[in-house]
Amino acid sequence: MAPGVKSLPCTCLRLRRIARQITSIYDGALAENGVSIVTYAVLSALSREEPLTLSALAERVGTDRTTLSRTVERMRQAELVAASPGDDRRERRLSLTEHGRETAAAARRSWRETEEMLVERYGAERLATLHQLLADLERAAETEEETHCRSEPPLAGC
Numbered sequence: 001m002a003p004g005v006k007s008l009p010c011t012c013l014r015l016r017r018i019a020r021q022i023t024s025i026y027d028g029a030l031a032e033n034g035v036s037i038v039t040y041a042v043l044s045a046l047s048r049e050e051p052l053t054l055s056a057l058a059e060r061v062g063t064d065r066t067t068l069s070r071t072v073e074r075m076r077q078a079e080l081v082a083a084s085p086g087d088d089r090r091e092r093r094l095s096l097t098e099h100g101r102e103t104a105a106a107a108r109r110s111w112r113e114t115e116e117m118l119v120e121r122y123g124a125e126r127l128a129t130l131h132q133l134l135a136d137l138e139r140a141a142e143t144e145e146e147t148h149c150r151s152e153p154p155l156a157g158c
Helices: 011-033 037-048 054-061 065-077 098-122 124-149
Strands: 081-085 092-096
Touching (some): 011 037, 011 098, 037 054, 037 065, 037 092, 054 065, 054 092, 065 081, 092 098
16 A cells, blocks of 8 residues: 555544454354454344344444345345244345354454454553444544535435
């Protein structure tokens, strides 16, 4: 990477770059379990609470339904997730299969090892501070998004 790229003052570009790097670290650790960090997030959410509708699952994972539906479909094909009828015929409730539970447990160990490695490299206190700063930034971004979505005329995506 060119030396100037790492020192860019653009928050968006820096966050995107580090997000790709951290995602790569987690994906590498989780690959031995046959899952990615996105798949692990779904497995974790369903491990804590199931069954969930696609909408509820998307909210728990922090993504949109369309993106999540493709992930869930691949997980269904891999027999990690099963869908059952919901309260009405349009609704499907998602839950883990036995294979999904086993995969989630194995992946959780890899995830924890990765978390521990980051604590060792970066420090627990610094990571806690980073998490707080990211939470603050997330709230600020949500507030900014809400402001844009109330503007006239509405912006695309609002």
